[in-house]
Amino acid sequence: MHARPQVVIFDVNETLTDMEPLRARFEDVGLSGEQLPAWFASVLRDGFALTVAGGFAEFGRIGADVLKGLRLPDKAxxxxxxxxxxxxxxxxxxxxxxxxxxxxxxxxxxxxGSAATTEGILRREGLLDLVEATLDVSGPRAWKPARAAYAYAVGWAGVLPAEAALVAVHPWDVDGAQRAGLSGAWVDRRGVPYPETMSAPHVSAPDLRALAALWA
Amino acid sequence: MHARPQVVIFDVNETLTDMEPLRARFEDVGLSGEQLPAWFASVLRDGFALTVAGGFAEFGRIGADVLKGLRLPDKAxxxxxxxxxxxxxxxxxxxxxxxxxxxxxxxxxxxxGSAATTEGILRREGLLDLVEATLDVSGPRAWKPARAAYAYAVGWAGVLPAEAALVAVHPWDVDGAQRAGLSGAWVDRRGVPYPETMSAPHVSAPDLRALAALWA
Structure with a gap:
């Protein structure tokens, strides 16, 4: 098993939060709830594309662009x-x-996504005191899985990449963190296969309780 | 209007080809046809993620990984x-x-995607003689919209980036080409808004006939 990290960096969307309630919002505005996964994948696609090409935009602005591409009016x-x-x-x-x-x-x-949104959610859940900082990619102006994004978080914590672990449900995030020198921990709540095209996770667990049991 | 290019580089998936018939293949294996857009966005997301992080895998392998993540068996x-x-x-x-x-x-x-697949499609349609080369990202081992991918195509043609235009239905491809110094031409068959987070296309047209009329 991979060494116990000094620092754990959590991904937020889907890793900490359950995005399923957004389905109802899609339905509220006349879309199908089934369009939620395509929307989220498209937002990541476009955020990664901008990062690949040397640009940057915030999650909320790209999220809006993808919805406008579905012909939604601003209010929706x-x-x-x-x-x-x-x-x-x-x-x-x-x-x-x-x-x-x-x-x-x-x-x-x-x-x-947004550090401010993360902070609001963790505060409401009574979890904000557990974290030292809620960070987002507006600092490095590069989306994960760019090395610069992980380096920014590790630098904030003041540790070496090898002393930190990135925890995520998304294989592309685990893969990117590992390529940047961090440990990667894959949380797999649904029991699906890990992609063969990405570097295998150093650690995996069905949820955060099980992951904590490995490291605590 | 932007200068007439010496070289036009076409994107293939959805720009030249109509991917809608894949919906029936999704239904054949017990998925919903509505999952096609999420699958395609996810394949691009993961291909871009690997490129961002310094890795590479071919479209077909990532396409298979995303389908396996939907619990499809190999035959499906x-x-x-x-x-x-x-x-x-x-x-x-x-x-x-x-x-x-x-x-x-x-x-x-x-x-x-795959140059071999592109070649097969263009040959069957009687269009292969029109193109000098069918290229793919296995050459540069970097997916569009990485600068290296456009540089590879431009280098193959032996022209300067500014002498070439990239033609695509995908804004991320137009944006990336423009950031790499090419002209960008956005083909918008459905009449949807162009994303505000990406560099505005130098040229846009509702289809390739209309685009050709601008340049021919």
Whole structure:
């Protein structure tokens, strides 16, 4: 098993938060709830594309662009995106975060989304005191999985990449963190295969409680 | 209007080919046809992610990984991906390509997919003689919109970036080409808004016939 990290950096969207309630927002504005996965994949696609090409835009602006591409008017776009701030964390998250913190591991969040949104969610859930900082890609102006995004978070924590672990449900995030020299921990709540085209996770667990049990 | 290019580089998936027939392949294996857009966006997301992070994998392998993530068995994965080789071009493509070629513009294709698949499709459609080369990202081992991918295609044609135009339905491809110094031409068959987060296209047209009329 990979060495216990000094610092754990959590991805936020889907890793800490459950995005499924956004389906209802899609339906509210006349889209199908089934369009949520395509929207989220498209937002990441476009954020990564800008990063690949040397540009940058914030999650909310790209999220709006993709919705406008579905011919949604501005008010409907705002309604869908307004759902992001109201998301809850997955049931395993509070216990998992508390156990890691009690074990003396320093906790951070680093999201392609918004640090302010993350902070609001963690505060409402009573989890904000567990993390030292809520970070986002507006600092490095490069989306994960760019090396610069992980380097920014690790630099903020003041540790070497090898002393930190990135925790995510998304294989592209685990793969990118590992290529940047961090440990990668894949949280796989649904029990699906890990992509063969990406570097295998150093650690994997079905949820944050199980992950904490490995490290605490 | 932007200067007439000496060389036109066509994107392939959705720009030349109509991917809608893949919906039936999704349904054949028990998925919903509505999952096609999410699949395609996810394949691009993961291909871009690997490029951002310094890795590389071919479209077919990532396409298979995303389908396996939907719990499809190997045989079903092969059935879906087998549909790519049988795609047809959009109705406006033959005329548009011929008019550009008759106007003395040199034509190339450059795809995040497979050059061999592109070649098979263009041959079947009687269009292969119009292009000098069918290129793909296995050459530069970097997916569009990485600068290296456009530089590879431009280098193959032996022209300066500013002498070439990239033609695509995908704004991220137009944006990336423009950032790499090429002209960008956005083909917008559906009449949707162009993303505000990406550099505005130098040229846009509702289909390849209309684009050819601008340049021929």
């Amino acid at each position: 776009v705002d309604h869908v995106l307004g759902g992001l701030a109201g998301l809850r964390v997955h049931p395993d998250v509070p216990d998992g975060m508390r156990r890691l913190r009690e074990a003396g591991i320093r906790l951070f969040t680093m999201t392609n | 994965v092969d059935h879906v991906l087998g549909g790519l080789a049988g795609l047809r071009v959009h109705p406006d493509v033959p005329d548009g390509m011929r008019r550009l070629r008759e106007a003395g513009i040199r034509l190339f294709t450059m795809t995040n």
